[in-house]
Amino acid sequence: MPGPVQRFADATALLEAALAFVTQAAKQAVAARGRFTIALAGGATPLPLYAAMAERGFGAPFETTLFFLGDERLVPVGDRRSNFGTIAPLLLTPAPIPIGNIHPMPVEIAPPELAAVTYEEEIRTAFGCPPEAIPRFDLILLGLGPDGHTASLFPDSPALAEKIRLIRAVPAPTTAEPRVGRLTFTLPLINAARQILFLAAARGKEMPLGKVLAGRPEPQIPASLVCPDDGDVAWYILDA
Numbered sequence: 185m186p187g188p189v190q191r192f193a194d195a196t197a198l199l200e201a202a203l204a205f206v207t208q209a210a211k212q213a214v215a216a217r218g219r220f221t222i223a224l225a226g227g228a229t230p231l232p233l234y235a236a237m238a239e240r241g242f243g244a245p246f247e248t249t250l251f252f253l254g255d256e257r258l259v260p261v262g263d264r265r266s267n268f269g270t271i272a273p274l275l276l277t278p279a280p281i282p283i284g285n286i287h288p289m290p291v292e293i294a295p296p297e298l299a300a301v302t303y304e305e306e307i308r309t310a311f312g313c314p315p316e317a318i319p320r321f322d323l324i325l326l327g328l329g330p331d332g333h334t335a336s337l338f339p340d341s342p343a344l345a346e347k348i349r350l351i352r353a354v355p356a357p358t359t360a361e362p363r364v365g366r367l368t369f370t371l372p373l374i375n376a377a378r379q380i381l382f383l384a385a386a387r388g389k390e391m392p393l394g395k396v397l398a399g400r401p402e403p404q405i406p407a408s409l410v411c412p413d414d415g416d417v418a419w420y421i422l423d424a
């Protein structure tokens with residue numbers, strides 16, 4: 185079953201609730217482990233949250249927060265379709281974040297499979313995590329696509345069966361835009377998180393939302409496969 189579901193009538197209410205969620209997760213992480221590890225989602229819905237995190241803070245010092253991306257489009261950072269290129273000017277550049285705390289996916293490395301392995305190593309190094317273990321992010325932010333995708337895990341993708349790798353390179357989707365190859369967190373990495381927050385604007389996503397909230401996991405709706413092993417998942421939905 186999905187965890188707590190909250191619905192919001194306007195974008196401001198969603199933003200305030202999301203910032204409060206991140207703040208609580210960050211405070212808990214810093215109190216318990218002295219730092220906060222967060223994976224940011226791509227897409228448009230979380231962008232106001234990112235700007236607010238830079239402007240208003242989010243409960244953990246910038247110096248002790250590590251920022252990763254949960255998925256990336258295989259385009260140069262300067263391309264308008266780049267998740268990192270979109271997020272950086274809102275959150276990562278204006279805030280006083282040490283450069284070593286910012287972990288964009290290495291889209292410049294070819295082939296994409298090598299980029300995936302490289303990012304996996306970067307995560308393991310940052311977490312001090314041995315090869316056989318799966319690191320636990322304090323918070324992973326996710327979105328939902330109209331086809332049911334989350335991160336860059338698309339309907340019926342072979343990547344959904346991944347059990348070992350943390351990061352996979354996946355081909356351009358046929359059910360979502362932009363149609364470019366991607367790098368993505370895998371389900372084992374996502375489901376190891378301490379907390380997961382989905383931010384989803386409902387318009388155009390009624391079908392996957394209905395299926396996810398019905399609580400039946402199915403590979404046609406990858407978001408329905410997000411089910412933390414030992415963590416919490418929340419859904420914040422914008423109804424407007």
Ligand code: 6PG
Pocket residue numbers: 225226227228229230255256257267326327328329330333334335336361385
């Ligand atoms: C991406 C994503 C993707 C996104 C959803 C929702 O890079 O495309 O990370 O999973 O979160 O498509 O996007 P919106 O917030 O724009 O609806």
